[in-house]
Amino acid sequence: MKKFDYFRPQSLKELFSIYDENSAILAGGTDLLVDLRSGKKSFNKVIDIKGIEEFYGIRKANAGVEIGACETFSNILNSKILNKFTALKQAAGCMGCYEIRNRATIGGNICNSSPGCETGVVLSVYEATVNVCGKNGKRKVPFEEFCVGVNKTSLKRGEVVLSIFIPEIKNSKSFYSRISRTQGMDLACWNGAILVINPENPRRRKIRMSFGTVAPTPFRDKEVEKNLSNKKLTQKDIDMAFEEICKKISPRASSLRATPEEKKLAIKNFMNDILGNLP
Amino acid sequence: MKHKINLNVNGEKHSIEVESHHTLLYAIREILHLTGTKKGCGEGECGACTVIMDGVPVRSCLVLAVEADGKDITTIEGIAKDGKLTKVQEAFIEAGAIQCGFCTPGFIVAIEALLKKKKNPKRSEIIEALGGHLCRCTGYEAILKAIEKISK
Numbered sequence: 001m002k003k004f005d006y007f008r009p010q011s012l013k014e015l016f017s018i019y020d021e022n023s024a025i026l027a028g029g030t031d032l033l034v035d036l037r038s039g040k041k042s043f044n045k046v047i048d049i050k051g052i053e054e055f056y057g058i059r060k061a062n063a064g065v066e067i068g069a070c071e072t073f074s075n076i077l078n079s080k081i082l083n084k085f086t087a088l089k090q091a092a093g094c095m096g097c098y099e100i101r102n103r104a105t106i107g108g109n110i111c112n113s114s115p116g117c118e119t120g121v122v123l124s125v126y127e128a129t130v131n132v133c134g135k136n137g138k139r140k141v142p143f144e145e146f147c148v149g150v151n152k153t154s155l156k157r158g159e160v161v162l163s164i165f166i167p168e169i170k171n172s173k174s175f176y177s178r179i180s181r182t183q184g185m186d187l188a189c190w191n192g193a194i195l196v197i198n199p200e201n202p203r204r205r206k207i208r209m210s211f212g213t214v215a216p217t218p219f220r221d222k223e224v225e226k227n228l229s230n231k232k233l234t235q236k237d238i239d240m241a242f243e244e245i246c247k248k249i250s251p252r253a254s255s256l257r258a259t260p261e262e263k264k265l266a267i268k269n270f271m272n273d274i275l276g277n278l279p
Numbered sequence: 280m281k282h283k284i285n286l287n288v289n290g291e292k293h294s295i296e297v298e299s300h301h302t303l304l305y306a307i308r309e310i311l312h313l314t315g316t317k318k319g320c321g322e323g324e325c326g327a328c329t330v331i332m333d334g335v336p337v338r339s340c341l342v343l344a345v346e347a348d349g350k351d352i353t354t355i356e357g358i359a360k361d362g363k364l365t366k367v368q369e370a371f372i373e374a375g376a377i378q379c380g381f382c383t384p385g386f387i388v389a390i391e392a393l394l395k396k397k398k399n400p401k402r403s404e405i406i407e408a409l410g411g412h413l414c415r416c417t418g419y420e421a422i423l424k425a426i427e428k429i430s431k
């Protein structure tokens with residue numbers, strides 16, 4: 001690994017006094033240390049944010065929950081407060097392996113912003129908000145504006161993610177699915193999340209769907225969702241929605257993990273599985 | 280940048296000097312010379328470098344040595360007490376779950392960490408805890424046999 005200097009600030013003020021353009025933020029290190037080691041990234045400073053209390057906590061917040069950026073996947077899995085967020089729990093359970101989940105954080109997951117990252121599709125259907133902080137104050141970023149490309153976020157220079165707010169959506173059900181090459185540990189070849197509001201009541205029902213690895217960032221199509229909402233669904237409706245999605249996604253043919261056809265099939269199966277079984 | 284750090288490794292206190300970019304794995308193997316912990320992939324994929332840090336198993340190749348300052352670390356050398364092998368170690372030997380032995384410290388340490396949290400884990404729970412551990416020799420059959428013995 002190329003040399004760097006390590007800092008462990010104890011407050012946000014101290015963090016912002018040392019955070020410059022040649023620094024990397026270190027949370028769990030499960031992406032950053034791999035990239036530093038391979039030489040994909042190099043920085044003069046590595047700033048460990050795990051000593052700062054503002055990055056912690058899984059707590060109820062007005063009509064939802066707020067998860068500190070440094071909370072690990074293991075903490076998310078073990079949190080009772082998050083029990084209602086089924087898709088998030090499912091995603092956290094699939095993530096990496098036991099030792100990785102003990103270190104990897106949710107903040108690191110979205111900041112690394114890989115196209116199949118575990119939390120991306122989930123935060124996308126929940127329409128989560130990312131609480132961002134910089135030297136000059138805080139701002140809220142809707143999750144759909146947060147990931148802007150492969151390994152790219154809309155964080156401005158000198159900004160960090162403090163926490164993520166997930167609204168609790170009354171009378172809703174959420175689902176998560178992923179495929180990987182091996183049953184043990186592997187990154188998702190494809191993943192998806194579906195959120196259904198008022199599942200038992202077709203006329204008042206709303207559908208949200210997000211798919212990973214088929215575009216640079218989690219893919220949602222609100223037009224398609226609208227066509228699937230507020231009615232009892234027929235197989236034809238689901239098939240038409242699927243065709244529409246296929247026209248708009250852009251899975252890379254060069255992906256080593258899964259072919260575009262495999263990813264499309266995964267979307268189709270997931271939609272049939274969830275939407276096909278709604279009353 | 281050099282850092283003076285304190286580690287409590289297998290119950291013994293060590294005060295050592297490390298560079299910012301040194302991993303905990305490097306400190307354990309190259310500074311403390313505890314070579315039971317193995318370096319396989321060096322990037323979190325294989326599990327050979329697993330150690331217990333403050334009660335939880337982590338991949339020491341993905342932890343900086345400075346990050347471990349002040350922490351309790353258990354490596355494979357600290358598992359057997361007073362030369363007496365644990366139930367897990369015995370089970371691995373009896374089942375012949377070791378060929379070259381390179382992956383074994385990681386497997387054993389991961390299972391011991393689970394046993395600290397849960398006295399009688401189910402077979403499925405042990406398998407879940409070992410999800411990210413690779414073995415290139417045994418084909419896992421013998422390891423599964425050892426797990427049967429442990430979960431009995």
Ligand SMILES: Cc1cc2nc3c(=O)[nH]c(=O)nc-3n(C[C@H](O)[C@H](O)[C@H](O)COP(=O)(O)OP(=O)(O)OC[C@H]3O[C@@H](n4cnc5c(N)ncnc54)[C@H](O)[C@@H]3O)c2cc1C
Pocket residue numbers: 024025026027028029030031032033034069070094095096097100103104105106107108109110111112116117118119159160161162185186187188322323324
């Ligand atoms: C063996 C292995 C298996 C894996 N399996 C999976 C998997 O199944 N699914 C999956 O999604 N990922 C997987 N990953 C990738 C990785 O573990 C996750 O993306 C993880 O959530 C990253 O979190 P971290 O805390 O380790 O991030 P770090 O490595 O500490 O940081 C990642 C990036 O985000 C930045 N960053 C971190 N926190 C903040 C913050 N609060 N504000 C601003 N920037 C920040 C860092 O500077 C860095 O660029 C795997 C990695 C390994 C090594």
Ligand code: FES
Pocket residue numbers: 317318319320321322323324325326327328329338339340341
């Ligand atoms: S050497 Fe650390 S996981 Fe392979």
Ligand code: FES
Pocket residue numbers: 376377378379380381382383413414415416417
């Ligand atoms: S015994 Fe050789 S790698 Fe497992």
